[in-house]
Amino acid sequence: MTGGAAGATVLWRPSRAAVRDSALIRFARATGHGEDYHDLWTWSVTDLEGFWTAAAEFLGVRWRTRPRCALGSRAMPGTEWFPGGWLSFAEHVFADRDPGKVAVRYASEAYPGVRVWTWADLRRETARIRAGLRGAGVGRGDRVAAYLPNLPQTLAAFLATASLGAVWSAAAPEFGTDAVVDRFAQIEPTVLLAVDGYRHKGRTVDRDTEGRDIARRTGARYVRLGHLDGSGWENGFLGPEDSELAHETVAFDHPLWVLYSSGTTGPPKAIVHGHGGVLLELLKTTVLQLGIGPLDRVFWHTTTGWVMWNILVGPLLADASVVLYDGHPGHEALWDLAEQTGMTVLGTSAAWLASCRRNDVRPLDGRDLSALRVIGSTGSPLAPECYDWVYATFPTKPWLVSLSGGTDVVTPFLGAVPTVPVYRGELGPPALGVDLRSCAPDGRPLVGAVGEMVVAQPVPSMPIGFWNDPTGERLRRAYFSGFPGVWTHGDWLLLTERHTGVISGRSDATINRGGVRMGTGEIYRALLTVPEVQDALAVDVPRPGTHGWLVLFTVLSAGSVLDDALRSRVTAAIRTGCSPRHVPDEIVPLDEIPRTTSGKKLEVPVKRILMGADPDSVVSRGSLANPASLDAFRRAAAHLIPTAREDTLPPGTRPAPAHPFPEKEKS
Structure with missing residues (x-):
């Protein structure tokens, strides 16, 4: 953790x-x-x-x-x-x-x-x-x-x-x-x-043409x-x-x-x-x-x-x-x-x-x-x-x-x-109210x-x-x-018992390998010990008949090469810092990781692209800081995971559990 x-x-x-x-x-x-x-x-x-x-x-x-x-x-x-x-x-x-x-x-x-x-x-x-x-x-x-x-x-x-x-x-x-x-x-x-x-x-970057087009398509008066x-x-x-x-x-x-x-x-x-x-x-x-x-x-x-x-x-x-x-x-x-x-x-x-x-x-x-x-x-x-x-x-x-x-x-x-x-490594306590x-x-x-x-x-x-x-x-x-x-x-x-908190990633991007659940944030943190890895994105894609296919996309520092020695250090860092079950099945070098303009990585959309979905059906390119970065994943979908299908994704909604706060049912 x-x-x-x-x-x-x-x-x-x-x-x-x-x-x-x-x-x-x-x-x-x-x-x-x-x-x-x-x-x-x-x-x-x-x-x-x-x-x-x-x-x-x-x-x-x-x-x-x-x-x-x-x-x-x-x-x-x-x-x-x-x-x-x-x-x-x-x-x-x-x-x-x-x-x-x-x-x-x-x-x-x-x-x-x-x-x-x-x-x-x-x-x-x-x-x-x-x-x-x-x-x-x-x-x-x-x-x-x-x-x-x-x-x-x-x-x-x-x-x-x-x-x-x-x-x-x-x-x-x-x-x-x-x-x-x-x-x-x-x-x-x-x-x-x-x-x-x-x-x-x-x-x-000129935006005059774009602004006028947006006004026309939304029916708004344009003010420059x-x-x-x-x-x-x-x-x-x-x-x-x-x-x-x-x-x-x-x-x-x-x-x-x-x-x-x-x-x-x-x-x-x-x-x-x-x-x-x-x-x-x-x-x-x-x-x-x-x-x-x-x-x-x-x-x-x-x-x-x-x-x-x-x-x-x-x-x-x-x-x-x-x-x-x-x-x-x-x-x-x-x-x-x-x-x-x-x-x-x-x-x-x-x-x-x-x-x-x-x-x-x-x-x-x-x-x-x-x-x-x-x-x-x-x-x-x-x-x-x-x-x-x-x-x-x-x-x-x-x-x-x-x-x-x-x-x-x-x-x-x-x-x-x-x-x-x-x-x-900890956030302060919950806010008042x-x-x-x-x-x-x-x-x-x-x-x-x-x-x-x-x-x-x-x-x-x-x-x-x-x-x-x-x-x-x-x-x-x-x-x-x-x-x-x-x-x-x-x-x-x-x-924690000190009332502080630790966030370990998005729950909808969790990687469950053999019953061991790990937030992607923990994988990224383990990679901090590998200086050649400047950025990374981890995606676990379901494959019929297997526990899934864990792919680690990496952006390397200038002059670094993903050779056998570097692959070994990457896998060792994840094995030690996370778990042996979260060692990636494939490590793929990229020029850049797709992010929104606010800096968030696109883990779930990339997962769907790797399962065969059209990138433009799962992500609005215009909301990305680097929209061209998606193209690499369309190519990777056929090469890496040819048997994956989007309909093998687990259901997006979990079965409704027992109500966690019974006293709230009465309020």
């Missing part, structure tokens, strides 16, 4: 002063609790109504109309949060801000240096875009689609949309036309805000943002300089934005989140779980098509400033940006930190990163060796925060608790063993539904088919 061992090494502890002065401890004391986080968490999941009522008050939720209670119904799905409560998300962002204080720092490959917007700049741009949207016919409940990069204009456009009570939905301009249409056509946007192009890895040519919003779109920024009040569950599943196993699900649920969860995550305040400068490397862009709005609710970057991270660019902006929180992906480690990047050489107090990681499990690299690299010992959550909930389920130690458990197939809660990751009680930012799913059947199939009435997230989770 990756990490989670008894007596795991402590790599970081918060100072006594930091614990004492944290917003988390102030909240604990205000609600009659002490400094023990587990005690506070236990109260938060045993008294949902009391906890969320207290959290809304402590975090300063501004009700235009106060709710009747915190929970009208706690059924999942279909939870009714804060019935009767009305508010405005955008109003919370701009409330009581100092106009002269910096709100946004931003950089782009399209121009040199770092630029800034004050709160006055952000407010003025938001008001002018709001006027432009109103002029284009956008009102309460209408959809505004954005094909825009990670720029301050995009942030202002979202806030303008929210201020109207309209519904925001974004796709990164790296996405291909078909992938974007697959998303936006579902929601029938009134307006498409689209960029003329962007720069990535020093290359200029001239980013590359510096022309800004098209003539006549923006309102006057003195446009008023007003805020429409909406119900707690009024749609705020529509996010999308990755689209790697069919048409992407259009996931709808509500104003109040997102507001409350982002406030809780930002202020209590991450400890972010007005002096922080917060960055997360993301595109507008990944949920981390949405989560990055959270620090603005805490009067912190955000740092935006539109470009390729390389190995050095983000560390340079951290120095140039005085970044206090640097968020990134596990894959990027692993790449820095493999390439012996030295962030402190020639840079002053003394302001950096938090390094965040998400997107996939962070290997213990990456924990080692961070703490060997930074003698000042920043807080390393490995998070696990998702697009589905716009919040971490676990990982960020500023008052507890960081253990090597998240009744997170690890379950055996029969529904028994597990401690110290790997099980299915589930959430036993509702969280405010769970989806209010999927678009065009009036009966809720698709929503139930997506999250509630494993254990009725309980959210099943699709990850393997080990909860």
